[in-house]
Amino acid sequence: MADSHHILWQQxxxxxxxxxxxxxxRIVLRPERPCAIRPxxxxxxxxxxxxxxxxxxxxxxxxADDGTHLxxxxxxxxxxxxxxxxxxxxQPGQRLEITQPLQNFPLRIGAPSYVLxxxxxxxxxxxGMAALLRRLGADYRLVYVARSRDAMxxxxxxxxxxxxxxxxxxxxxxxxxxxxxxxxxxxEDAEFYMCGPIRLMDAVRRAWTERELEPTNLRYExxxxxxxxxxxxxxxxxxxxxxxxHVGSDESVLEALERDGVDxxxxxxxxxxxxxxxxxxxxxxxxxxxxxxxxxxxKEPNTKMxxxxxxxxxxxxGTVLTPRPTILTIDVP
Ligand code: FES
Numbered sequence: 001m002a003d004s005h006h007i008l009w010q011q012x013x014x015x016x017x018x019x020x021x022x023x024x025x026r027i028v029l030r031p032e033r034p035c036a037i038r039p040x041x042x043x044x045x046x047x048x049x050x051x052x053x054x055x056x057x058x059x060x061x062x063x064a065d066d067g068t069h070l071x072x073x074x075x076x077x078x079x080x081x082x083x084x085x086x087x088x089x090x091q092p093g094q095r096l097e098i099t100q101p102l103q104n105f106p107l108r109i110g111a112p113s114y115v116l117x118x119x120x121x122x123x124x125x126x127x128g129m130a131a132l133l134r135r136l137g138a139d140y141r142l143v144y145v146a147r148s149r150d151a152m153x154x155x156x157x158x159x160x161x162x163x164x165x166x167x168x169x170x171x172x173x174x175x176x177x178x179x180x181x182x183x184x185x186x187x188e189d190a191e192f193y194m195c196g197p198i199r200l201m202d203a204v205r206r207a208w209t210e211r212e213l214e215p216t217n218l219r220y221e222x223x224x225x226x227x228x229x230x231x232x233x234x235x236x237x238x239x240x241x242x243x244x245x246h247v248g249s250d251e252s253v254l255e256a257l258e259r260d261g262v263d264x265x266x267x268x269x270x271x272x273x274x275x276x277x278x279x280x281x282x283x284x285x286x287x288x289x290x291x292x293x294x295x296x297x298x299k300e301p302n303t304k305m306x307x308x309x310x311x312x313x314x315x316x317x318g319t320v321l322t323p324r325p326t327i328l329t330i331d332v333p
Pocket of ligand 1: 265266267268269270271272273274275276277291293306307308309
């Protein structure tokens with residue numbers, strides 16, 4: 001899904017910060033080279049974590065028409081790899097390095113109708129699309145899902161802006177989303193845009209495939225950090241290269257191998273493009289596939305994985321324990 005793009009770095013100044021939901025902070029930036037921003041675009045932010053430079057991607061929630069101000073909203077994850085902690089520490093007047101807007105998740109204008117689905121912080125990628133479709137007078141439906149009201153950024157604003165085109169599904173209030181019903185009710189020629197946790201997107205993909213809807217009408221953006229299991233530390237080995245390294249619960253296999261000097265291929269780093277796939281040679285435990293690149297059938301034999309997001313866990317909860325630490329033996333292209 002990653003579009004090719006030319007990356008231009010620039011300085012930006014933090015203009016304002018505010019908390020917009022539990023663990024979610026809105027950060028308004030003034031880029032030094034403003035440009036108009038389209039729905040679905042994000043910026044990459046360069047952060048320094050424990051002396052090492054990292055790049056993190058954040059969707060632009062909204063922006064001034066001329067791009068002089070743009071707002072990000074950052075969820076501080078319990079297993080933060082440092083990026084969200086850094087972002088939450090920003091204060092007005094501080095400078096940081098960001099890219100010009102990058103587009104991996106374009107909204108196609110002119111579809112007969114749209115369904116937009118946001119899970120949790122996924123609203124950051126979807127809110128701008130909904131705002132544009134409203135301005136264009138398009139036929140759309142905006143569905144926002146979360147575990148609790150407190151975790152939903154911009155909930156009241158979205159409800160007010162989109163009226164009866166908007167619906168919220170909140171687990172804690174006994175109104176969970178019925179994914180099959182949502183997909184089942186979408187018009188056959190609707191375009192469906194979603195951003196949220198991998199479980200939600202997997203469920204939508206399954207329902208979409210079952211209904212035999214046009215695959216290209218289902219478009220998504222991933223977080224790349226939400227899996228089926230809690231992240232655990234483990235060891236990764238590449239016998240051919242004589243490499244053995246520790247993968248902490250707050251980093252990816254890709255990051256751990258790069259840290260050890262292994263020359264790895266990657267692009268999206270979000271489980272979408274498949275460029276970082278590795279061959280699994282041996283594993284005591286199971287793979288927590290967190291990508292949207294492979295189909296369910298491709299994931300099933302557990303012979304390959306996208307190492308920018310997918311991890312391994314010791315065993316299914318409640319099953320016989322496998323030896324710890326879990327060891328993943330792979331080969332790389
Ligand atoms: S780098 Fe794109 S799937 Fe891993």
